[in-house]
Amino acid sequence: MDQVVLKNVTKSFVTKAFGKVTAVDDVSLNIREGECFSFLGPSGCGKTTTLRMIAGFEDLSGGEIWLGDRPVSIKAKNFYVPPEKRQLGMVFQAFAVWPHLNVFENVAFPLRIQRMSNAEISDQVKQALKHTSLSGLEEKYPSELSGGQQQRIALARAIVASAKVLLLDEPLSNLDPKLREIMRFEIKDLQKKLGLTIVYVTHDQAEAMALSDRMLVMDMGVVQQVDTPTNIYNNPANRFVFSFLGLSNFVPAALHDGLVWPAGSASSNLECEIPRDWDDDRAVLATRPNEIQLTPEGGYRTRIKNRVFLGDYVEYRMDIGDTEIRVQTHEHRDFKVGDLCGVRLGKVKWYPAEEEISDDERERRKVI
Amino acid sequence: MRAGQSLRGSELRRMEGSRFNTGQLLLVISTIILVITVVLPVAMIVYNVFFYNWSFDWSLFASMLTDPDNLAAMWNTVKISFFVTTLGTVVGLFFAWLIGRSDIPLKGLMKSLFVIPYMFPPFIGAMAWGLLLAPRAGYINKMFMALTGGRTPLFNINTLAGIVFVELCYYFPFVFIQVSGALERMDPTLEESARIAGANQLTVIRRITMPLVVPAIAAGAMLILISSLSHFGVPAILGFSNGIFTLPTKIYELIYRASGSFEGIRQGASLSILLVAVVVLALALQRRVLRTGRYDIIRGKSMRPMLIKLRGWKAPLLAVCFVFLIVTVILPLFTIFGVGFLKAYGVPMKLANMTLNNFKYVLFESRMARDAIRNSFFLSITSAVITMLVGTMIAYVIVKIQPRGKGVLEVLGILPYSIPGIVLAVGVILTWSGAFYLNLYNTIWIILIAYIARYMAFSMKSASASLEQVHDSLEEASRTCGASHFESLLDVTLPLIRPGMVAGFFLIFLPAMRELTTSLLLYGPFTRTMGVAIYSINEEGYTVQACALAGVAIIIIVIGELILRFVTRERRGQ
Numbered sequence: 001m002d003q004v005v006l007k008n009v010t011k012s013f014v015t016k017a018f019g020k021v022t023a024v025d026d027v028s029l030n031i032r033e034g035e036c037f038s039f040l041g042p043s044g045c046g047k048t049t050t051l052r053m054i055a056g057f058e059d060l061s062g063g064e065i066w067l068g069d070r071p072v073s074i075k076a077k078n079f080y081v082p083p084e085k086r087q088l089g090m091v092f093q094a095f096a097v098w099p100h101l102n103v104f105e106n107v108a109f110p111l112r113i114q115r116m117s118n119a120e121i122s123d124q125v126k127q128a129l130k131h132t133s134l135s136g137l138e139e140k141y142p143s144e145l146s147g148g149q150q151q152r153i154a155l156a157r158a159i160v161a162s163a164k165v166l167l168l169d170e171p172l173s174n175l176d177p178k179l180r181e182i183m184r185f186e187i188k189d190l191q192k193k194l195g196l197t198i199v200y201v202t203h204d205q206a207e208a209m210a211l212s213d214r215m216l217v218m219d220m221g222v223v224q225q226v227d228t229p230t231n232i233y234n235n236p237a238n239r240f241v242f243s244f245l246g247l248s249n250f251v252p253a254a255l256h257d258g259l260v261w262p263a264g265s266a267s268s269n270l271e272c273e274i275p276r277d278w279d280d281d282r283a284v285l286a287t288r289p290n291e292i293q294l295t296p297e298g299g300y301r302t303r304i305k306n307r308v309f310l311g312d313y314v315e316y317r318m319d320i321g322d323t324e325i326r327v328q329t330h331e332h333r334d335f336k337v338g339d340l341c342g343v344r345l346g347k348v349k350w351y352p353a354e355e356e357i358s359d360d361e362r363e364r365r366k367v368i
Numbered sequence: 369m370r371a372g373q374s375l376r377g378s379e380l381r382r383m384e385g386s387r388f389n390t391g392q393l394l395l396v397i398s399t400i401i402l403v404i405t406v407v408l409p410v411a412m413i414v415y416n417v418f419f420y421n422w423s424f425d426w427s428l429f430a431s432m433l434t435d436p437d438n439l440a441a442m443w444n445t446v447k448i449s450f451f452v453t454t455l456g457t458v459v460g461l462f463f464a465w466l467i468g469r470s471d472i473p474l475k476g477l478m479k480s481l482f483v484i485p486y487m488f489p490p491f492i493g494a495m496a497w498g499l500l501l502a503p504r505a506g507y508i509n510k511m512f513m514a515l516t517g518g519r520t521p522l523f524n525i526n527t528l529a530g531i532v533f534v535e536l537c538y539y540f541p542f543v544f545i546q547v548s549g550a551l552e553r554m555d556p557t558l559e560e561s562a563r564i565a566g567a568n569q570l571t572v573i574r575r576i577t578m579p580l581v582v583p584a585i586a587a588g589a590m591l592i593l594i595s596s597l598s599h600f601g602v603p604a605i606l607g608f609s610n611g612i613f614t615l616p617t618k619i620y621e622l623i624y625r626a627s628g629s630f631e632g633i634r635q636g637a638s639l640s641i642l643l644v645a646v647v648v649l650a651l652a653l654q655r656r657v658l659r660t661g662r663y664d665i666i667r668g669k670s671m672r673p674m675l676i677k678l679r680g681w682k683a684p685l686l687a688v689c690f691v692f693l694i695v696t697v698i699l700p701l702f703t704i705f706g707v708g709f710l711k712a713y714g715v716p717m718k719l720a721n722m723t724l725n726n727f728k729y730v731l732f733e734s735r736m737a738r739d740a741i742r743n744s745f746f747l748s749i750t751s752a753v754i755t756m757l758v759g760t761m762i763a764y765v766i767v768k769i770q771p772r773g774k775g776v777l778e779v780l781g782i783l784p785y786s787i788p789g790i791v792l793a794v795g796v797i798l799t800w801s802g803a804f805y806l807n808l809y810n811t812i813w814i815i816l817i818a819y820i821a822r823y824m825a826f827s828m829k830s831a832s833a834s835l836e837q838v839h840d841s842l843e844e845a846s847r848t849c850g851a852s853h854f855e856s857l858l859d860v861t862l863p864l865i866r867p868g869m870v871a872g873f874f875l876i877f878l879p880a881m882r883e884l885t886t887s888l889l890l891y892g893p894f895t896r897t898m899g900v901a902i903y904s905i906n907e908e909g910y911t912v913q914a915c916a917l918a919g920v921a922i923i924i925i926v927i928g929e930l931i932l933r934f935v936t937r938e939r940r941g942q
Contacts, residue, residue: 057560057674083563090564096557100579109575110565157565167564 299342409795491601759827
């Protein structure tokens with residue numbers, strides 16, 4: 001069954017400086033039971049606003065939200081269930097553990113609100129602390145604990161009342177990289193053990209890919225793509241998704257005489273196959289730096305501009321026409337700066353040569 | 369982090385320590401200044417109370433302590449402070465919550481309006497309320513009696529309750545400002561996570577919001593408590609006529625009645641010790657309370673806090689806010705200016721009875737009023753400049769140089785906080801009227817010394833705050849570029865803290881302009897300050913002229929406040 005359902009959810013603000021800003025534009029999606037679902041996107045894309053609408057902290061400007069078979073926000077009927085009645089668990093970026101309560105009382109809070117007996121509370125808190133490896137720290141206050149431990153308290157507090165759906169709002173971005181990776185696995189483990197449905201907001205694509213069963217990529221308030229991490233990575237729906245999921249090179253090119261001519265290069269063409277259904281005479285070719293081959297002979301001839309040794313691989317920079325590209329390669333063959341070499345693009349994705357969204361427009365959305 | 373940084377800073381200084389050391393020199397100068405301005409007056413009080421003709425004698429202190437009048441004054445002080453503190457905390461907390469966490473309209477406007485009472489000199493407020501609610505002659509009481517046809521006034525302001533009411537009006541912003549700040553800094557997700565955990569809005573307020581702002585409430589409440597314990601103006605204006613004395617007004621009365629004789633001053637000094645003891649007790653209490661909870665309510669990236677929808681309560685609560693503001697700000701202001709324009713006190717407030725003569729009188733004709741305005745400007749500007757410079761120097765020593773023994777400076781610097789203005793005045797009299805071969809009594813210099821001692825703590829605090837913003841590495845970077853310690857100080861640190869110093873100037877200038885307590889004990893025939901002039905003109909019964917001068921004082925203070933706001937806003941914009 002679908003645990004979280006959004007139907008045409010829209011949110012717009014009116015700001016003094018910029019007029020009307022649409023933070024979330026007509027988002028519809030179904031999140032299944034037991035699924036870990038990520039919202040991925042740059043800051044200001046509307047992912048946190050969407051999550052806060054699910055939690056009940058933001059009004060909707062249009063659409064409906066259902067938790068399972070229970071409606072919680074329906075704009076048309078002005079129907080709204082407050083956050084405390086939605087039976088969700090939530091973990092915030094800044095931990096939000098209460099500094100005036102010790103670990104036990106922080107975790108026990110949701111149960112105390114339900115007026116459970118002390119025996120039950122102690123039982124369930126113990127369980128939750130065990131799940132989050134916090135046993136033995138019951139009497140400590142948050143200020144005595146590390147960031148990672150504080151985030152575990154928040155996690156324990158979110159699961160203690162056996163909420164079916166957990167909302168996580170960039171929960172790991174305040175932790176150092178090493179701890180982030182450990183916590184990632186712990187969250188995944190916990191989800192499997194307890195059969196939780198997780199909605200996970202992040203701007204870190206590695207985190208989203210490592211955790212999610214499915215995810216969506218969002219930009220400018222609009223859902224760009226919803227799929228499994230593998231499918232999204234291998235078949236990005238558009239140029240934005242491609243660029244957001246890893247390092248990327250975009251080479252604008254013109255097509256004539258059945259050949260691909262990179263912009264700014266009239267004399268030599270790129271050797272690559274034109275998709276059969278491509279009918280425009282312009283295109284942007286997208287590749288990842290590690291999918292490009294460098295050869296001493298053949299290929300698109302160009303000179304190495306820059307070379308950086310990075311241990312696992314070597315990174316080169318060079319021009320194709322007037323576009324600079326990066327190439328990462330493990331190959332033994334070593335080029336020096338100034339050497340002539342051949343470039344072969346691999347796993348090329350073709351996108352229309354449309355304009356990119358201007359930085360002004362992004363800046364405007366920062367107010368959200 | 370900071371500790372590590374400063375450790376490196378002082379290491380550099382230690383390496384330089386073998387040569388001539390600016391730090392030690394500044395430390396010595398700072399200590400000497402603080403000892404002369406702050407420690408000496410206190411020591412003189414203690415000495416003169418317990419020693420007579422070079423021998424220990426505490427009979428005076430004992431007799432003062434057992435005098436029923438003095439005990440009554442002490443009891444009044446405690447009662448007034450208790451009620452002002454409790455009620456002021458409730459009022460400040462209520463409005464801070466309303467503006468910080470509910471969807472009440474006009475927040476920005478109300479926020480600035482609620483801070484106004486903080487700038488209003490309480491003794492002028494007391495004058496206004498006396499004009500409105502004096503049992504027989506007060507405008508409101510007269511109207512009330514005319515309406516009811518009876519002879520019982522609506523409310524007698526010349527009572528303990530009246531004094532509590534007026535002090536409350538001007539001291540609640542202490543809690544309001546502290547709690548508003550805490551609510552703004554508080555991470556909204558702390559409250560949101562409680563909502564998600566199933567708590568409704570009232571439970572969140574009770575179990576999360578309130579406990580988290582307790583330190584702010586305590587800090588504000590203690591400021592009210594200490595201020596009202598040592599407050600002089602309101603009980604002096606409203607209490608004397610009805611024989612109500614508090615410790616500060618009793619000290620004044622003892623010295624005034626003895627018309628400056630040594631015996632009177634010694635008696636005043638004895639009560640001063642009692643007053644300081646009460647204040648120190650309150651400060652100790654504050655330390656205890658504040659230590660119980662100092663939480664890090666870090667700001668998350670999260671957005672606006674969830675505002676509680678007042679729905680049907682919105683209009684009534686908005687009305688409460690405005691009524692409160694009208695009563696505490698508009699009404700007294702209107703009264704002061706209204707009466708200031710009247711031809712004579714007691715005539716009805718009609719346009720036909722209005723005149724500009726009183727303002728003309730205080731600004732151009734009365735030598736005393738003109739002197740007072742000039743003296744106040746001279747004293748406020750001079751003491752603000754001196755205190756700001758010296759305070760910055762001392763703060764620099766404490767924050768940046770950190771020599772051994774800086775703890776002494778810190779303690780000496782905050783000492784004046786716990787010394788009520790009236791006590792400081794007694795100490796200054798004892799120190800500077802010939803005890804050390806220098807008799808400044810009846811000159812303006814004795815007032816200047818008292819102001820410097822009184823406001824040094826303000827200046828040190830504000831300078832320390834700006835200096836802590838200037839990271840050590842900035843000066844270190846300048847050193848690496850080849851500048852000497854002194855050049856770095858001059859070219860890097862000083863320009864960076866200059867806006868803070870300007871703000872610090874006004875933070876002293878403004879309270880000094882409306883100072884009453886200290887000046888009232890120290891003024892001579894030609895050295896009245898504005899506060900003293902308003903007070904004495906009023907006491908002599910020239911009510912309309914007193915109101916006109918009070919109006920002038922208010923205008924000067926408002927202009928100063930506006931400049932201060934402008935300066936601090938600019939600093940925030942950087």
